[in-house]
Structures are given as structure tokens and as C-alpha cells.
Amino acid sequence: MNESNVKTMDVEYAIIGAGTSGLGAYSKISRKTDSVVMIQDGPYGTTCARVGCMPSKLLITAADYAHHLVTSDFFGVTASGRVDGQRVLERLRRERDERFVANNLRYVDKIPAHHKLEGRARFIGPGHLRVGESVEVKAEKFILACGSRPAVSDVFEPVMGRVLTSDTVFELKDLPRSIAVIGMGVIALELGQALHRLGVETTIYGRSGKINALTHPDMQQQALDILGTELDIYPSGQVVNTWEDAEGAWIEFEQSNGQRVTKVFDRVLVATGRVSNVDRLGMEHTDVEFTEAGKVIFDPQTMLCSDTPIFIAGDAAEYLPVWHEAFDEGRIAADNALNYPDPVPVDRRPPLMVFFTDPQIAIIGQSFRELQDQEIIIGDLPFTSLGMWFGTRSKDAFKSTWRRELA
Amino acid sequence: MNESNVKTMDVEYAIIGAGTSGLGAYSKISRKTDSVVMIQDGPYGTTCARVGCMPSKLLITAADYAHHLVTSDFFGVTASGRVDGQRVLERLRRERDERFVANNLRYVDKIPAHHKLEGRARFIGPGHLRVGESVEVKAEKFILACGSRPAVSDVFEPVMGRVLTSDTVFELKDLPRSIAVIGMGVIALELGQALHRLGVETTIYGRSGKINALTHPDMQQQALDILGTELDIYPSGQVVNTWEDAEGAWIEFEQSNGQRVTKVFDRVLVATGRVSNVDRLGMEHTDVEFTEAGKVIFDPQTMLCSDTPIFIAGDAAEYLPVWHEAFDEGRIAADNALNYPDPVPVDRRPPLMVFFTDPQIAIIGQSFRELQDQEIIIGDLPFTSLGMWFGTRSKDAFKSTWRRELA
Secondary structure (H helix, E strand, O other): OHHHHOOOOOOOOEEOOOHHHHHHHHHHHHOHHHHHEEEEEOOOOOHHOOOOOOHHHHHHHHHHHHHHHHHHHHHHHEEEEOHHHHHHHHHHHHHHHHHHHHHHHHHHHHOOOHEEEEEEEEEEEEEEEOOOOOOEEEEEEEEEEOOOOOOOOOOHHHHHHHHOOOOOOHHHOOOOOOEEEEOOOOOHHHHHHHHOOOOEEEEEEEEEEOOOOOOOHHHHHHHHHHHHHHHHEEEEEEEEEEEOOOEEEEEEEEOOOOEEEEEEEEEEEEEOOEEHHHHHHHHOOOOEOOOOOOOOOEEEEOOOEOOOEEEHHHHHHOOOOHHHHHHHHHHHHHHHHHHHHOOOOOOOOEEEEEOOOOEEEEEEEEEHHOOOOOOOEEEEEHHHOOHHHHHHOOOOOOOOOOOEEOO | OOOOHOEEEEEEEEOOOOOOHHHHHHHHHHHOOEEEEEEEOOOOOHHHHHOHHHHEEEEEEEHHHHHHHHHHHHOOEEEEEEOOOOHHHHHHHHHHHHHHHHHHHHHOOOHHHEEEEEEOOEEEEEEEEOOOOEEOOOOOOOEOOOOEEEOOHHHHHHHHEEEEEOOOOOOOOOOOOOEEEEEOOHHHHHHHHHHHHHHHHHHHOEEEOOOOOOHHHHHHHHHHHHHHHHHHEEEEEEEEEEEEEOOOOEEEEEEOOOOOEEEOEEEEEEOOOOEEEEHHHHHHOOOEEOOOOOOOEEEEOOOOOOOOOOOOOOOHHOOOOOOOHHHHHHHHHHHHHHHHOOOOOOOOOOOEEEEOOOOOOOEEEEHHHHHHHOOOOEEEHHHHHOHHHHHHHHHHOOOOOOEEEOO
């Protein structure tokens, strides 16, 4: 490439990523200065709208309707029906694109052209980015809002043609006949249960034997027991081998007791977590420090990274990967960038996370794991004692019992 | 009757009524003294469990399932089915009786026999009750927890054989073919919508043109508009004439614009509110004072009536006729009776009321009516702006818009 073709922009603020946190940061900074650029790699539209909360909820609603056909008789309403996988997915994409993504694109369209840049950004020196092949950006302050991507282990390499992640599952033209769901986090359980209810033969493979987001052992066990009455779950072990043949993708899973199970599937949904895209930014050219585990060190009250003029926000930070926190972090990062070098520390919200499974699981406030070394009282309120719940749920779910953990 | 057969009990505390508030009062008082009697007229089991919140929720759940058959196709799930009215009602009664009522009866069974008395109570002098025909109770302090009954106007006298109230509707062996629902309060709208969704030809007749529980005019109109797209509602006018013939019960309704509509129905559900049973207690033999409208004067922070040793609680008080308030009032009345004549004033909860219609309607905190003369700011958050709501609801309900009223 001819270096003389490289165009250089000089700005005060560079935001890497135009997702929920990047847009949140942009909206704050652009009110104060024109000297800002937001750099997007790939199509616009946030993780939440394109591949996250929104399409998963659209799928779950269809799955609820399919499930109603099964549970309806108990209530005196005889029902029968059929899931049309193509229509389920078409409606999902239509609503996703016409509402959530379109809303987002309308907002992005209104941003002045000189504030937007498209291409992959990476640091080539402190305060100095290369974007794509032909643009360089020099900026005083940076906000890393570059999001995350699904982690896919190398063990799935032989069946990669049949591997889906949350980035690709919603693009299917029709529902598969069968699917292996790898993981027991929120994405795995929400999508696994929804696909099962939509008639896909679904097997869920965990690793640790626990739903890790629930940190209390009793709750982990209860949730697994309840979901296990409906779903085919191997909670503990690891995928040791995969191969593909005419029948599909074979998954050989070694359970923690040493027993191996081998099954064949149309598709494999890998939902074993997401990793920050920060590793693609050339961070070795900055002064940002990392933990031994390779995570960016930053202050969650300011989003400042290691006393550099670099801030991090949203899923890229791998701190609280939920929409409202990404939104907050973008704005916290922006406020602190605008005020740099004086910090503007912000008290973070009480943690809140919801699994839109059935039954739903919510984790609110500090977890048992965080509190267990302190003197705490544990309150226990079984849903089965709540009249309104009896009134509206079928008998199948009556055994649900959850704990509230009180500090 | 031979007066010499009358047995007289002397106790410190007499509780009239063994519903939610009466039992709440009893549980507090019986911990402090053995000198208490609770008098129940009719079968045990609370309004909530027998004819109120619980059976209505059980009906609404069945109605939801029937409605899913209609809305399912939008989500890509083709559904068909049939409502079996007998089974809907059998399951409702079975769950109601086996769970809610049975729970209540188990609790009542554990109460010592000498604390219970059955029969209708009425004052025959200050501090002096007659119960049924053969028992008299002399007590120092009284708690009036005698509940309420549905109000039925005389205009329905000619069709009384086809009139239902919330006390009787759940005893139907099968769903009627058609029903007139009189009223636009929570009972009328919840049951009217549920019956409609279960396939009963339903017409709702209001009076004032408004859903009065919603005090802001915009919200009243919006709620009516939304419910009116699904339900056949004459919001404003009055029933002027009724008669019965072989076809059923005829309802002649004069709308507020003067036009009359006459229709015939299998059944007429009168849900125009409830009236306190206090009028049956012989209150003229006490010093309790009444408003001009005939309501007992009492202090909601102590439930004390006009400086007498008489307290009132629950639906009998006609103050906040919802379960949790009845429960609170029973306990507030008990604490104040135990401490009489020294008052133990209690701050009441923020008001909370929910209509389990679709969409649901919640009224939380002070109403617009209470606040409108003060300087207030009105916040307005349309549900249509909330992504999660788009995700899970069919298009039919997208127009829902509610206001939050902020003090």
C-alpha cells in the first residue's frame, strides 16, 4: 500500500465502536465538542438489537406460544398446532430489523458524517490509530467500546460448518431438526429452552455442573433440577471430540464421572461465553495494563484504564455484560474523558441480571459468592407459597423454589 | 324462642368475621389473651380465596390460554383448539378449593373451639351482641371484620334468576353462551375480558363513561380505547329496564346520549361494586358514627370508630378493598384494641391496585385525583417505547400507552 494515500484525522476524542456503550459515550461527548470521531467495524446496530436481548426475546415468545399448546389442556382449553420454523424465524428477523435495528440505524444516520468512520481500528502507537488500510486517527482521549464476540473452542473446528453462535443462530432460514447447545449460561439456557419448545431436539452440555450465575449451591441445584425435568442436560464434563459426516455433527462428551456420550446433531450452538474484542486493538502500542488473565485493568467508577487517557466501556470491559450497564459505562467513560485528568467517579447500579428462561431467574444485588465470607442472613421464599403464582401456573412448575439472598 | 335457652359468653375481645382481616386480628389478639371470640356468618374461607382474587386469576389464566390460540399465528405457531367450559370451571373450583380455601380452612381448624362461634352477629346494645338465635356475647372491645357483599340494583329484580355476582359466577357448571357485564370496575373488566376470551358473547355496560379507578382523564380514555378494540363496551348510561322470557334476560340500556339499546343474554353479571355488611350489624345500638353517605367514620391509622371501643377492618371499612390492606387493617385494629384506649397509629402502605386485564393496569401511590390540586409534574412513558415489550407482545397491543403520575 502506498503510505502517501493514508489520510490522517486529528481529533480530541476517538470512540472505538458504535454499539450501546459507544453511542452512549458519543451522545455525551458530541454535546460538548465537534472534535470527536466514532469508529465502527462492520454493520451498525448494537449487540442487544442484532444478536442479543432482542432477537432472543422474539424467539422466546414464539417458543412460549408453542409451549402453550402443550400446557393448555390442564386449564380446560384443548389445543393443537404446529410450529412453522421458517415463519418463526422470518417474524423474528422482521421485528428485529424493523424495530430494534432500524431504530438504532435511524439514530446513527443523524450523526454528522465527519463524526463517523468505518473500518477496523488498531493502535499503531500511543494516541495513534490505524483504521482499515487508508486512515489514521490521532486523538487525545480514547474510549474502547469495541464489544465482544462469542468464544468458540478449537475442539469444534471439525464441525465448524454446522456451528452456530448467538451471532449467527438468528440467521437460520428454518429451525434445525436437532441441536447441541454448548454452555449453561444465560444465552445457552434461554436459547436451548426456546429451541426445545419449538420442537428442536435439544441437548445442553455444561461444564462445571453448575449454573454459575447463581452462586448459591442450593439455588444452582434447584435451577438445574427444574430445568432438567424439561430439558436434556449433561451438566458436567467437556466436549472431547467432534467430527462431521453425512448424518451431521458428532459431539463426543466426557462427563465428569468419566462416562462418554456421543450424539449426532444437525447444528451445534456454542454459547460458552463471549470474549472482549480488545485483543484485536493492538493494545501493546498503548500503556494500558492487563491482568494475568488478559483482561484490561480499569476503574469501574470512572472506566479509566491504568492512568492512560484511555477509557473502556460495555462488553469490551467484560465487567457487567448487560445492556443497561453498557449504556451506563459509555456515559461514565465519556464524562471522565471530558473531565480528564480529573476523575468523576460514579457509583454503579446494584447488579441486576435476568434469565428469560421458564421459570425466570433474576439475580439482584450482590451475589452469595460476594457475600459468603461476611455475616449474612439468608431469606428463603418459595414461590410455591405464593397464591398468585399457584393461580396462574400449571402444576408442572409447582416445585420451583428460589432463595432470596439478603445482606 | 325461649330466652332462658340463650347462652351468654363474656369475653374481652369479639371479632365479627373470620375473613382476611378477622383472621389477621385474631392471630394478634390470641397471642396475648385467651379471652377472645371470632364470629363467622356462613362458610369459612376468605373473600379473596373463595370469590375474589384467587378464582378470578384462575379464570383469567384459562382465558389467556384460549386467547393464545387466536394470537399464536403471528409468532409462526399455527394453533387451533376448543374451550371446554365445564372443564375450565371444574379446574378453577378444584384449584380454588384444594389450595386457597383448603389452606384457609386448615388454619381455621387449628383455632381452639372456644374461640370460634358461628352465626350472624348483631348488636343488641353497647358491648352486647346477639349471635344467631341462642347465643349472646358481651365483650369490651369489638373488631368489625364482617366484609362486604356485591351490590345489586333493584332494576335487576325481574331477571334475578339469571343474575350472577362475583359470589356466584364461579359456581356455574358451564360457561354461558352470552353474558351482560354490568360495571366497569376491576371485577367487571377482569371477568368480562376473561369470559369474552373464553368464547362467551360478552357486552359490558358502564355508567360514568370512565374507568373510575384511573383518575386521569387521558388514561381513562386510553384504557377504554384499548379495551374497546377487543370488547363490546357501552361505557356510559344506565340499565333502565330488564325482563325475562324464553330467550333469556333482556337488558334495556339508555346511553348517555339518550339512545337505548336492548339485548338478550343467558346471564347477567352484576359487578357494580360491593357494600359493607356493617349495615346488618345493628349498629344503631352502638355509639359508632356514620357519614351522610352511610359509611362508618373511623381513623385509618388506628381503625378506631368514633372513640368507641369498636374497630373496623377489611372490606367492611370500604376504605381500600384489596387483600393486603385487609390483612394490614386486621392487625392494626388488633394492636389498637389491645392497647385501647391508647392509640397505636400506623402509617398506611402506599396505595397499590392492579387490574389483571390485558394489558394490565396498575395504580401505585396517590392518584391524579388526589394530587391534581397540587403542583405536580406528570411523567409519560409509553410502553410502545420499551424494547422488551415489543419483543414479547403481538402487534394488536402496540398502541398501549400509559402515564405514570409523579408527585
